Amino acid sequence: MELGIGIGWRPEIAAEVESLSGIDWVEAVAENLCADHLPDSLVRLRERGVTVVPHGVALGLGGADRPDPVRLASLAARAELLGAPLVTEHIAFVRAGGPLTASPRLEAGHLLPVPRTWDALDVLCENVRIAQDSLPVPLALENIAALITWPDEELTEGQFLAELVERTGVRLLIDVANLHTNHVNLGQDPAKVLDELPVEAIAYVHVAGGVERNGVWHDTHAHPVTAPVLEVLAELRSRVDPPGVLLERDDAFPPGAELAGELDAIRATLRKAAPPADPRPGPAPASDDSAGAGAGTRTAAPTPVPAGSRDRTAVAQTALLSALVAGTPAPAGFDHRRLRVQSRALAAKRADVVAKVAPELPEILGDGYRAAFLAYAGSRPMSGGYRRDALDFAEHVLIAGGPADPVARRRLTYWWQDRSGARPPRRTTRLVRAARAALVRK
Numbered sequence: 001m002e003l004g005i006g007i008g009w010r011p012e013i014a015a016e017v018e019s020l021s022g023i024d025w026v027e028a029v030a031e032n033l034c035a036d037h038l039p040d041s042l043v044r045l046r047e048r049g050v051t052v053v054p055h056g057v058a059l060g061l062g063g064a065d066r067p068d069p070v071r072l073a074s075l076a077a078r079a080e081l082l083g084a085p086l087v088t089e090h091i092a093f094v095r096a097g098g099p100l101t102a103s104p105r106l107e108a109g110h111l112l113p114v115p116r117t118w119d120a121l122d123v124l125c126e127n128v129r130i131a132q133d134s135l136p137v138p139l140a141l142e143n144i145a146a147l148i149t150w151p152d153e154e155l156t157e158g159q160f161l162a163e164l165v166e167r168t169g170v171r172l173l174i175d176v177a178n179l180h181t182n183h184v185n186l187g188q189d190p191a192k193v194l195d196e197l198p199v200e201a202i203a204y205v206h207v208a209g210g211v212e213r214n215g216v217w218h219d220t221h222a223h224p225v226t227a228p229v230l231e232v233l234a235e236l237r238s239r240v241d242p243p244g245v246l247l248e249r250d251d252a253f254p255p256g257a258e259l260a261g262e263l264d265a266i267r268a269t270l271r272k273a274a275p276p277a278d279p280r281p282g283p284a285p286a287s288d289d290s291a292g293a294g295a296g297t298r299t300a301a302p303t304p305v306p307a308g309s310r311d312r313t314a315v316a317q318t319a320l321l322s323a324l325v326a327g328t329p330a331p332a333g334f335d336h337r338r339l340r341v342q343s344r345a346l347a348a349k350r351a352d353v354v355a356k357v358a359p360e361l362p363e364i365l366g367d368g369y370r371a372a373f374l375a376y377a378g379s380r381p382m383s384g385g386y387r388r389d390a391l392d393f394a395e396h397v398l399i400a401g402g403p404a405d406p407v408a409r410r411r412l413t414y415w416w417q418d419r420s421g422a423r424p425p426r427r428t429t430r431l432v433r434a435a436r437a438a439l440v441r442k
Contacts, residue, residue: 003244014041016256025051062114063093064314100314115150140171140203145181145219151333158196175206176232184217204244222251234273347377358390
């Protein structure tokens with residue numbers, strides 16, 4: 001399916017996205033959408049004929065566990081609500097621990113790289129097949145940016161992706177910014193990755209900005225797209241005409257004019273990098289039988305996961321995630337300096353997301369919020385979602401005797417009480433607490 005030029009839809013820039021000209025489609029984070037109704041902005045875009053693709057971030061298909069049926073059903077419901085032609089997710093793991101390792105469940109709060117080993121590939125392929133069979137539309141998977149690499153890997157990134165496509169028929173979402181990130185951080189050559197990819201499997205492409213600090217590239221999605229990222233896009237375009245290209249921006253949103261300028265730069269890059277037209281007739285395009293159920297994209301018979309692959313993958317991923325979020329010793333073979341960088345990045349990500357999920361916390365704690373949260377994150381791994389994390393953090397601060405200011409302490413206490421019960425407080429209780437909070441502020 002031809003998608004064209006698109007942009008990531010986010011609530012903060014909904015009005016700007018609606019006003020941009022030449023937008024063929026948008027992508028929305030699936031977990032940020034309600035299962036039974038859409039934001040008015042997305043409704044208006046769909047009424048104009050703009051395609052909306054749900055982009056998942058929480059399945060963790062690269063993890064040792066089989067995909068959670070509840071998460072799969074949620075993603076399927078959003079695809080149907082949007083009338084989407086496909087759904088997308090990531091080649092990553094986002095949680096570890098649990099029954100396979102008889103250890104506490106740990107949440108990364110971010111996308112972590114899958115080891116490029118045959119064990120991990122076997123597990124990923126089975127997880128992808130399970131997901132394909134549960135989704136009403138085809139699935140495409142995205143390569144991720146990484147700050148760390150696994151020791152003793154057996155495949156290059158391009159080989160790993162090619163094997164994944166060969167075994168499952170899954171489509172690819174290639175993020176050229178992530179290829180650039182891995183070039184700076186891990187020394188991987190984007191051109192070599194593209195040479196090894198089955199480029200005909202590309203469903204669409206992501207383009208995003210980042211920033212380099214102390215020799216490490218951070219894929220922030222909060223900075224303008226750089227020339228090196230556009231150069232990787234040009235490399236890709238010289239090999240294939242991607243069905244769609246999308247600009248991602250997740251924070252520090254610029255004015256609409258700047259977004260329009262970045263989209264123009266993407267269009268110009270695609271035009272300049274297009275190879276000369278071949279006057280000879282090419283082969284007839286293959287029929288797209290994948291337009292129906294997600295399972296329709298597979299042709300090869302599935303191979304069972306070898307005994308022990310899930311257990312070995314679970315142990316390895318749990319050891320790494322525990323080192324990153326719980327301060328346990330680093331597994332053998334990893335670069336300890338890079339693990340520290342990744343650990344700090346995960347804690348910073350948690351702090352940023354909790355501040356968005358619970359904006360009252362930085363308001364109550366003021367300039368001390370970030371330092372307090374990072375100290376908390378260093379000793380308290382995330383075991384649930386971000387809303388649970390916000391409540392646990394507030395409780396942690398209160399138990400430790402903070403905040404020092406009595407007014408802020410009372411406000412934080414009331415905030416925690418309002419949200420920590422087994423069920424939301426009744427209307428009368430909310431009114432009493434609102435009045436009490438108003439008195440506290442005076």
